[in-house]
Amino acid sequence: MAGHADTVIALGVRVEGDFTSKGDVVIDGEVTGTVHTDASLRVGESARIQADVSALSAMVAGEIHGNIRVADRLDLMESSRVHGDIEAQTLSMAPGAVVNGRVSMGAMEAQPADEVEGEE
């Protein structure tokens, strides 16, 4: 799952708080709070996220309790479980993926630059 991501939250690690990054992020562990990246996000099968998530693009195979906002493409794999609302430009959903929430697709308003914090 790791690939060449800038940041990896691996299995066996728990993160609490507002997690922000400008680079690619891979999450296989547990995250509570909020997650934001200006680049791509990959949520692995073992990941358990209780947070609102925003990213440029995302691939989700794990579980997310929170709203997902993706500026470009969101891929929900067959093992994914999403309990929250989804906003994405493009959505791809594999058979078996579970979504409990509202889904809206199409043009999204750009997020104001001052809402995006620096890296870390």
Add this chain to the structure above:
Amino acid sequence: MYSYIYDEFVQSPKFKKELDTIESRLTDLGMSGKVVRLALFRDPSDIIAGEVSRGLSTVVAVGNDETARRVLDVVAEYPGTTFGYIPLGTPTHLARLLGIPDGVEACDVLSGRIVETIDMGVVNGKRFLAGIASAKFDARITVSGFRMRATSPGSLQVRNLAVGFVPSPELVADPRDGKLEAVLEVEERRGWNPFRKRRSGRSVLPFTHMEIDGDAPVTIVADGEEMTSDHFDISVEPKMLKVITGRGRMF
């Protein structure tokens, strides 16, 4: 102008022949300079500070990684001064990272003078070049805005370059990017079956400032020096040090 800081151990008869060859090669290359010999109770910081104030531009550590660390600590205080390294003895992992061969061949690297300006890390006010390691790490990590903790004890590395022997360049961080890299490795057994294979996770986190807080004192090794505390404050000082590297450097 060059100054060569000889560690105490390289002045033993064991290294005499190699040291003579090095001095001869440096003369051939037109790079001879002042030689300062360290002794047991002679603090390199006072010696180097004195030399730099007299207009010294390049300080070369002659010895092993411990020698390099002692010299680096002082050189970093003087912007404009360049650090060089002629590895003799062991360990010389830092030389591998910088692309500097052992012994007399290092003279040609110094002569080539490929200078990189690199970052240095700071832990509890003390500078480090390569990195920090903690073998049995069980503490809370705080990076601006969030906290991170392993669910079971693991190992932590904080890399400016890399820690210890590095078999491949993929394990080396870029010391020019203005960031440090934390690598937290944890093994986790899933379920109750004791024969079930453990799964290991390797978390990677780039950062500029981090705090470590332990419920009990945590022991870390920063560039070979052991430190124990229940709180560590780790940050990066970007573009802090000018260092001569070889073409074979690992970053």
